[in-house]
Amino acid sequence: MARIVMKFGGTSMAGTERIRRVANIVRRQQAAGHEVAVVVSAMAGETDRLVNFCREANPLFDPAEYDVVVASGEQVTSGLLALTLQAMGCKARSWLGWQLPIHTDEAYSKARIEGFDSEALLSSMAAGEIAVIPGFQGLSGENRITTLGRGGSDTSAVAVAAAIHADRCDIYTDVDGVYTTDPRIVAKARKLSHVTYEEMLELASVGSKVLQTRSVSLAMKEKVRVQVLSSFVDDDAPAADTLPGTMIVSDEELAKIQEDLDMERQLITGIAADKNEAKVTLTRIADRPGAVATIFGPLAAANINVDMIIQNIAKDKGETDVTFTVPKADLLRTQALLEEHKDAIGFYRMISDDKIAKISVVGVGMRSHAGVASTMFKALADRGINIQAISTSEIKVSVLIDEDETELAVRVLHTAYEMDATEAA
Amino acid sequence: MARIVMKFGGTSMAGTERIRRVANIVRRQQAAGHEVAVVVSAMAGETDRLVNFCREANPLFDPAEYDVVVASGEQVTSGLLALTLQAMGCKARSWLGWQLPIHTDEAYSKARIEGFDSEALLSSMAAGEIAVIPGFQGLSGENRITTLGRGGSDTSAVAVAAAIHADRCDIYTDVDGVYTTDPRIVAKARKLSHVTYEEMLELASVGSKVLQTRSVSLAMKEKVRVQVLSSFVDDDAPAADTLPGTMIVSDEELAKIQEDLDMERQLITGIAADKNEAKVTLTRIADRPGAVATIFGPLAAANINVDMIIQNIAKDKGETDVTFTVPKADLLRTQALLEEHKDAIGFYRMISDDKIAKISVVGVGMRSHAGVASTMFKALADRGINIQAISTSEIKVSVLIDEDETELAVRVLHTAYEMDATEAA
Numbered sequence: 001m002a003r004i005v006m007k008f009g010g011t012s013m014a015g016t017e018r019i020r021r022v023a024n025i026v027r028r029q030q031a032a033g034h035e036v037a038v039v040v041s042a043m044a045g046e047t048d049r050l051v052n053f054c055r056e057a058n059p060l061f062d063p064a065e066y067d068v069v070v071a072s073g074e075q076v077t078s079g080l081l082a083l084t085l086q087a088m089g090c091k092a093r094s095w096l097g098w099q100l101p102i103h104t105d106e107a108y109s110k111a112r113i114e115g116f117d118s119e120a121l122l123s124s125m126a127a128g129e130i131a132v133i134p135g136f137q138g139l140s141g142e143n144r145i146t147t148l149g150r151g152g153s154d155t156s157a158v159a160v161a162a163a164i165h166a167d168r169c170d171i172y173t174d175v176d177g178v179y180t181t182d183p184r185i186v187a188k189a190r191k192l193s194h195v196t197y198e199e200m201l202e203l204a205s206v207g208s209k210v211l212q213t214r215s216v217s218l219a220m221k222e223k224v225r226v227q228v229l230s231s232f233v234d235d236d237a238p239a240a241d242t243l244p245g246t247m248i249v250s251d252e253e254l255a256k257i258q259e260d261l262d263m264e265r266q267l268i269t270g271i272a273a274d275k276n277e278a279k280v281t282l283t284r285i286a287d288r289p290g291a292v293a294t295i296f297g298p299l300a301a302a303n304i305n306v307d308m309i310i311q312n313i314a315k316d317k318g319e320t321d322v323t324f325t326v327p328k329a330d331l332l333r334t335q336a337l338l339e340e341h342k343d344a345i346g347f348y349r350m351i352s353d354d355k356i357a358k359i360s361v362v363g364v365g366m367r368s369h370a371g372v373a374s375t376m377f378k379a380l381a382d383r384g385i386n387i388q389a390i391s392t393s394e395i396k397v398s399v400l401i402d403e404d405e406t407e408l409a410v411r412v413l414h415t416a417y418e419m420d421a422t423e424a425a
Numbered sequence: 426m427a428r429i430v431m432k433f434g435g436t437s438m439a440g441t442e443r444i445r446r447v448a449n450i451v452r453r454q455q456a457a458g459h460e461v462a463v464v465v466s467a468m469a470g471e472t473d474r475l476v477n478f479c480r481e482a483n484p485l486f487d488p489a490e491y492d493v494v495v496a497s498g499e500q501v502t503s504g505l506l507a508l509t510l511q512a513m514g515c516k517a518r519s520w521l522g523w524q525l526p527i528h529t530d531e532a533y534s535k536a537r538i539e540g541f542d543s544e545a546l547l548s549s550m551a552a553g554e555i556a557v558i559p560g561f562q563g564l565s566g567e568n569r570i571t572t573l574g575r576g577g578s579d580t581s582a583v584a585v586a587a588a589i590h591a592d593r594c595d596i597y598t599d600v601d602g603v604y605t606t607d608p609r610i611v612a613k614a615r616k617l618s619h620v621t622y623e624e625m626l627e628l629a630s631v632g633s634k635v636l637q638t639r640s641v642s643l644a645m646k647e648k649v650r651v652q653v654l655s656s657f658v659d660d661d662a663p664a665a666d667t668l669p670g671t672m673i674v675s676d677e678e679l680a681k682i683q684e685d686l687d688m689e690r691q692l693i694t695g696i697a698a699d700k701n702e703a704k705v706t707l708t709r710i711a712d713r714p715g716a717v718a719t720i721f722g723p724l725a726a727a728n729i730n731v732d733m734i735i736q737n738i739a740k741d742k743g744e745t746d747v748t749f750t751v752p753k754a755d756l757l758r759t760q761a762l763l764e765e766h767k768d769a770i771g772f773y774r775m776i777s778d779d780k781i782a783k784i785s786v787v788g789v790g791m792r793s794h795a796g797v798a799s800t801m802f803k804a805l806a807d808r809g810i811n812i813q814a815i816s817t818s819e820i821k822v823s824v825l826i827d828e829d830e831t832e833l834a835v836r837v838l839h840t841a842y843e844m845d846a847t848e849a850a
Contacts, residue, residue: 016478016481016482019482020482050501053441053501053505054504054505054508056441057441057444057445057505057506057508057509057512058508058509058511058512059512060512061508061511062507062508062511064518065504065505065507065508065511065518065519066504066508067504068500068501068503068504068507068519068521069500069501069504069505069508071500072497072500072501073497075493075494075496075497075500076475076478076493076494076497078493079479079490079491079492079493079494080478080479080482080490080494081482082487082490082493083479083482083483083486083487083490083491083494084482084483086483086486086487086490087482087483087484087485093489093490094490094493096493096570098523099568099569143524144524145521
């Protein structure tokens, strides 16, 4: 017997017919002898509907009241899933965020989970009751509803799994796992049986929308074994225990699994493409301590998320160029802020470009292999793809290229790293 | 300064534009120097949508999970009204049923309010904050959401008004008060400036849908002054303090008001018509103790609400006929139950008719006047309207007639009791 948390997203919960499919998947897990807690999202589209109501009511909305409104979507689906499970003869009940409660801080609309009372939940589950928990919501110290920010249901699921020491946290979504790259771009993309937390974090933060970044961080911190798998399966598909999806595990666990299976460590786990960023270059900035801070201070204060930052070594005359990326949606605000602080920063020209893509290759295996980056640069150069900027981390190499070349670059790299699925695979 | 509870129904809360109208009405009340609490319904249609989801999920639904789902409608509108008031510069916050909390029993989906913690609410209101409270919902002793049954928001409003010792509970609806009869039937129907709790109870229970019966009972018990008025008014209409609607008050208060105004007590306050009942007659039942109990026991056990019961004195041979009414929707079930218990009851024939209407004249004034019933019977007879059955209470006379004659009967009686508005009125 295992203790399992199952999480279903908005597409899986969109309407009573789909909720019945979800209930079937849950029921089979319980029938296999496991203790089961389920974390659910709102029906697809419902949170947008509620957010729009809030915007119409008050464009500068009070986040505490916003949370009262938007948390209702998950309340509805959790009640409906409990009802559907009961109709199938299972014992089930809903546990709202304030009932458990899931304690959070007071950062309404983007709260962070602080703690979790699992006692009542565990005794209910031990009595054979399936626990249905609305994702995305918690309770502040002021006894008011909080929400965790968009996509927060993944984080709720991992937090529940950590609190009840679940053997596994299964995240059901509309894809059946994590792939080496987007299968819509590369037909030969392979589903990964395992990926490490760090790899998943890098993949999530560069455009793979399978999991919310925060949920992966939390899983890594709390050592929760997360599995990504599809809820759109036939009723007679194998149960989740047979691992049809992708397991997200620690570096050590992955090494052990690969050793057991006598598998060779892959250099690269995945390739991600992100078209949601824009590039800004400020030229001829003084190469002195503190100069860079004058650029990014105002952006941070305006909550603009700066991703890549590239600064070359100083050219002549103690001047340098600084390039960085921001979300496309924030480009206009970024430009206005930099103009406003032009004198303090002391740049000569601002050049921006929103027709770019960021291509990243990710893999824990690259730590010990210096050749990963050069393989990347050579493969792209061979096809005439110009690299505009480069940024590396311990397990990732990212480059900026022309947006039009996104798909070509991903396919070229997928082949270059020998990741294409063979017929035997 | 007064302390006022304002309640708005689903039609008034249907969409952000209408919620803005509501917020305007609320804001003007606060601007007049009053402490204000607002009780809101879900958007019109929303509760039906949620109930349908529950039915689809599980036709025999667990009422506790049903409550989790359907209570969300009022949660949404309370958050949205708070946001809208804030957008107008008012201080406002929502207080959900579990936050106050409004304690109820454990009768999920039809819970009764048991108590109410008003301390936090009162201190928030004293600090100038408008309290927005979702109607229809409460918290059980098991720390779970309860709902009060359809139309329960009126009851929530009266319960809040009682708990905070409000000077007045204003129920805003889509009509602008209580009329002598349905203005769609009688063009000369008059709006009543005052009506007693008992009259309102009788009018509510015979088809006037202005207020839920339970809310009137609670107001009478807790001596809450209730006002019915319209939320569909111009922005420059007089404030609610100038009483444009109908005040529901105690018998003593009404007598005092009428004395002050040197007004004559009206014999009849209103005329109501109800087409939602069906008539059942059982013939030749033994006229012995306990015989009637054998009829109504099975109906009560099946939760079928029997209204009028008429039994004539025994005919020859110690036998009698019993006539009663049930809701039209329950007629088939009633017939099946009576057939099933035919031997135990011992009736000869069952005759039923769902083409009937119940016409009631209501007024506290009739207590001391024997002539009310005879005026009714004579007026109907003069127009050839046949009375099929009669039932009287202390302040009400009801008759059953052919459904086709409903509107005619109401008009005839409205004139007979001299209730038609004159041009001077």
